[in-house]
Amino acid sequence: MSFSIATLKEINFDSKILKQVEDIFFLSTSVKSFASEERRLTFFKRWCGDYQTHYPQEFFVVMEGEKVLGYLSGCQDSFASLKVLDVPGGAVFLDQFEKFPAHLHINFHPDARGKGLGSLLVHHYMKVLKGQGIKGLHLTTSPDAQNVNFYLRLGFTHTVKREFKGPELYFMGAILD
Numbered sequence: 001m002s003f004s005i006a007t008l009k010e011i012n013f014d015s016k017i018l019k020q021v022e023d024i025f026f027l028s029t030s031v032k033s034f035a036s037e038e039r040r041l042t043f044f045k046r047w048c049g050d051y052q053t054h055y056p057q058e059f060f061v062v063m064e065g066e067k068v069l070g071y072l073s074g075c076q077d078s079f080a081s082l083k084v085l086d087v088p089g090g091a092v093f094l095d096q097f098e099k100f101p102a103h104l105h106i107n108f109h110p111d112a113r114g115k116g117l118g119s120l121l122v123h124h125y126m127k128v129l130k131g132q133g134i135k136g137l138h139l140t141t142s143p144d145a146q147n148v149n150f151y152l153r154l155g156f157t158h159t160v161k162r163e164f165k166g167p168e169l170y171f172m173g174a175i176l177d
Contacts, residue, residue: 004063005124008056017061020068028107046086048073054084062117070108072121076134078103089164093171096160100136100173102129122154130176138173
């Protein structure tokens with residue numbers, strides 16, 4: 001199998017690719033039902049669509065031919081993103097952003113998981129960030145999420161737990177050297 005990685009800018013925001021990204025997003029999210037189509041679209045916009053709009057050069061897709069297998073939405077300046085992204089709890093770990101300024105979200109189609117593509121994509125983004133002089137990358141998850149070990153294996157070993165409106169959030173940071 002031959003895979004390629006491209007940014008949304010490189011694929012000129014191809015509508016077929018964007019639709020596949022949206023499908024993967026909803027297959028991957030833990031929220032499965034919405035009170036209305038408007039709420040569903042708002043949810044997508046918050047966690048994926050706004051990254052496509054504001055950070056297309058940091059929105060990567062892994063393709064096999066014309067098929068999207070997964071994507072990574074990133075942002076190299078989490079401080080600045082607080083002004084343009086409406087992500088609940090975005091500032092909970094504000095004190096960690098100096099050391100770990102960039103962040104990411106990643107999702108893969110269920111059929112494409114467990115094949116090393118997520119690791120490949122995260123390493124690709126790390127290399128891009130290092131090339132731009134960015135020294136740290138982070139993500140936020142839940143302390144009991146299945147993805148914690150995946151991120152630990154990738155070097156996200158700086159961890160901080162904090163509460164946000166009840167549940168705990170888990171900050172995982174990686175130094176890029």
